Amino acid sequence: MAIAGKACTLTILIILCFALAYCEAYAKGVVRGVPDTFRGSNLARHDVPAPGEKVFNVLQFGAKPDGRKDNTxxxxxxxxxxxxxxxxxxxxxxxxxxxxxxxxxGGPCGGTTPKVVQILGTLKGSTDISEYPEAYWIVFESIVGLVVTGSGKGTLDGQGDSVWKYNDCSHSSDCQPLPANLRLNKVTNGVIRGLTSLNSKGVHVFITNCEIIRARNLHINAPADSPNTDGIHVSHSNDVRIAKSTIRTGDDCISIIQGATNIRINKYENEEDVKGITVKNCTLVGTENGVRIKSYPGSKESSASSMLFQDIIMNNVKNPIIIDQGYCPKSKCSNKSYPCQNVQLYDIDLKSQQRGPTAASCTNAKVRFGGKMNPPPCK
Known part of the structure; x- marks a missing residue:
């Protein structure tokens, strides 16, 4: 998976920023007994209608591909x-x-599954923010068996540059989030693939309350200074896999927060722990942060555990690895009651592009080191 950009990070809250490579990220939670109907299948086969499949073309329902008529x-x-x-x-x-x-x-749907949605054109989001009473643009909801495919051609253009000026979340904790380009809510056995998400007003792809989701070959783009335009945001979901995608955006490239699987980390009450995150075979290019785990101090008792980051290459990354239990962007705060424990770092090799020294620092953490360590281990 490829990720690049000024502010990208992978948060647990996990925020990850990759660029220009292949990466696979898993959020695996408690097995709930739902079979994976896409396991071992060729997802590209959904780009061509199956024998006997009935096609419902939006043009037959009065849609006009002129970029001006409201086709909702x-x-x-x-x-x-x-x-x-x-x-x-x-x-x-x-x-x-x-x-x-x-x-x-919305579902539920009848008959044979999965239901396939094929986007070969460009969808443009209305620039009138009053037309979005909720924080999403396109949502698929309460569906068992869904494939959303762009076949490498489809684009979701949120036209976010028209409304980013209204985003005040960097100054106000009570801000209203701007609409996500694509939201999956209560979807089981879902695939999204071969799509481009462009200039989302808010988050590009928001996956919540879902089970068994496969995201493949996505291309997510927004300027480095676009506010709160997370690439893929996952919460309250089990068994989500993201691979072979390129993300260049202004905020977190991939953020995995509450309920993937059980999190209470953050400033909100009644959240669940995060457990079982694997990120492998990634390249990060030109990002502010690399692999980052952060939590808010003062939140209810909770944990983030069983996380593996392996075989990650970073080029021109300002802060390659951050594990922060004292993330507090709007005020001064600290948390020494619960140190980071059982943190293991092996075979780290980070070199400064400016030929200056690299450094590692540890505060309120219990860390074990092994193998090659550059910079030297923190004490």
Whole structure:
């Protein structure tokens, strides 16, 4: 997986920033007995309609690919027909530019699964922020068996540059988040692949309350100074896998927070622990932070455990590794009651591009080291 950008990081809160390579990130939680219907299958096969599959083209429901007409209702009607169809079905959005405002593709659906949504054109989000009563633009909800594929052609253009000026979350803890480009809520056995997400108003892809989600071949882009435009944000979800994707955005590239699997880390009450995170085979290029784990002091008792970061290459990364239990962006605070324990660092080799010394520092942490260590271990 590839990730690049000025402010990208992977947070637990986990924030990870990668760039220009292959990476696979897992959020595995408690097994809930749901079979993975996509295990071992060729996900690209969904780019071509299967024999007997009925195609519902949004043009047949009055959509116009002119980039000006609001096609929201046409999309909803086409989805409803595809969702309710008793056999295998596909919602097709052909080439062209389609303007839509907030839209909910809701289930449950009938008949054969998965339901396929194929986006071959460019969807443009309305720039009128009043048309988004909730913090999302496109949402798939309460669906068992879903494939959203762009076949390498589809683009979700949030046109976020028109509203980023309204984002005040860096100054106010009570701010209202701007709409996410794509939200999956209560989806089981879902695939999103072959899509480009461009200039989201808020988070690009938000996965929440989901089970068994596969994200592949995604291309996520926004300027380095675009506020709170997390690439992929995961919460309250089990068994999420992200691979072969490129992320260049203004905030966290991948953020894994509460409920993946059980987290209470952060400033909010009644959160759950984070457990079982694996990040492997990644390259990070030109990012402010590399691998980062952060939590807010003063939150309710909780834990972040069983996390593995392995075979990660970093180029031009300002802060390669950060584990911070005292993250407190808006005020001064500290937390010495619960030190970081059983932290293991092996075979670390970090060199400064400016030929200056590199350094490691540890505060309120119990760390074990092994193998090659550059910079020298902190005490």
């Amino acid at each position: 209702q046409a999309f909803i009607q086409a989805w409803r027909a595809a969702c309710d169809f008793k056999g295998p079905s596909r919602l097709l959005i052909p080439g062209g530019s389609f303007l839509i405002s907030q839209v909910v593709f």
